[in-house]
């Protein structure tokens with residue numbers, strides 16, 4: 059067997075646990091699956107396209123982990139039932155569900171048709187509900203578990219061009235909080251991770267010329283987010299590290315949503331804010 063990949067967390071943090079990650083053929087889903095495997099979790103990988111899932115599974119196996127591919131569509135109840143049945147047969151348990159699958163198209167609100175609005179709600183809200191309900195029915199009402207939803211920063215800020223998905227993600231957050239209140243008694247914890255602008259393959263699908271990519275970076279940390287930034291937070295919440303956290307909504311956005319009423323750096327004297335050796339406010 060090949061050597062286990064080093065994890066940023068303890069290599070046995072998720073030992074004995076089975077985790078289902080949706081949308082794990084790319085981006086944040088793949089990064090989360092890889093890191094969970096390096097923490098000892100056994101993975102079930104779910105998305106519509108089988109080939110990228112197999113690639114993720116191969117990466118996990120090459121690093122000494124265990125992964126099982128269950129293709130399906132979060133909008134399709136039958137494919138979810140099939141996946142849950144196969145996970146039961148293969149692993150016999152499910153402890154963690156990461157609802158990361160999602161996507162939308164960009165459009166001005168006045169150009170969004172009712173059909174288009176509904177399609178995005180189905181993909182980003184109803185899909186997550188269906189996965190969560192099935193995981194609870196099949197596994198978690200009986201044995202407890204942890205569910206993490208990947209949403210977006212739109213709870214704190216407007217995102218023009220994304221009215222439909224902003225509505226869907228806000229729906230997910232409200233649903234998560236209410237389920238957390240109802241399902242605490244079953245030992246089920248539910249939380250959201252809200253990513254800022256994260257450099258994944260998906261961003262490349264938007265019609266934004268590469269020379270304008272820099273403008274996407276509104277983080278105060280002076281870099282775009284990476285899939286691993288999100289994976290680390292998901293694992294913190296999903297694993298025992300987050301044992302007493304439920305109903306929370308954690309923003310992982312490099313400060314992108316720190317709105318400034320005024321920016322004195324531009325208005326008054328930029329030199330005043332130049333980087334200094336000392337950061338304690340005393341004269342140098």
Ligand SMILES: CCCCCCCCC/C=C/C(=O)SCCNC(=O)CCNC(=O)[C@H](O)C(C)(C)COP(=O)(O)OP(=O)(O)OC[C@H]1O[C@@H](n2cnc3c(N)ncnc32)[C@H](O)[C@@H]1OP(=O)(O)O
Pocket residue numbers: 160161162163164165171173174175177178181210219254255260261263264266274
């Ligand atoms: C500056 C920015 C910073 C942007 C940076 C800020 C960060 C943003 C955060 C988000 C990042 C990401 O999500 S990254 C993910 C990137 N996105 C993707 O990968 C694409 C995801 N898209 C999809 O999966 C699908 O298109 C989805 C939206 C779910 C709809 O799929 P369906 O099969 O259910 O439906 P379809 O039959 O395709 O379409 C149904 C109707 O939806 C509408 N519709 C669908 N696609 C459409 C399109 N491209 N343009 C217009 N309208 C469309 C039409 O009305 C369609 O009806 P008809 O007209 O009758 O056909």
Ligand SMILES: NC(=O)C1=CN([C@@H]2O[C@H](COP(=O)(O)OP(=O)(O)OC[C@H]3O[C@@H](n4cnc5c(N)ncnc54)[C@H](OP(=O)(O)O)[C@@H]3O)[C@@H](O)[C@H]2O)C=CC1
Pocket residue numbers: 080081082083084085086087104105106107108110130131132133158159160161162181185208209210211253254255256257258259260261
């Ligand atoms: N990148 C960013 O800046 C941000 C992204 N997000 C959200 O975070 C999540 C991950 O994003 P990211 O990694 O960038 O995106 P990706 O497009 O790389 O990943 C999304 C994955 O979801 C899968 N998926 C989409 N719809 C379905 C469905 N109906 N059923 C099953 N699987 C589905 C896709 O695989 P397949 O096509 O094979 O089904 C894809 O692999 C998404 O929900 C995204 O909208 C939120 C904020 C910012």
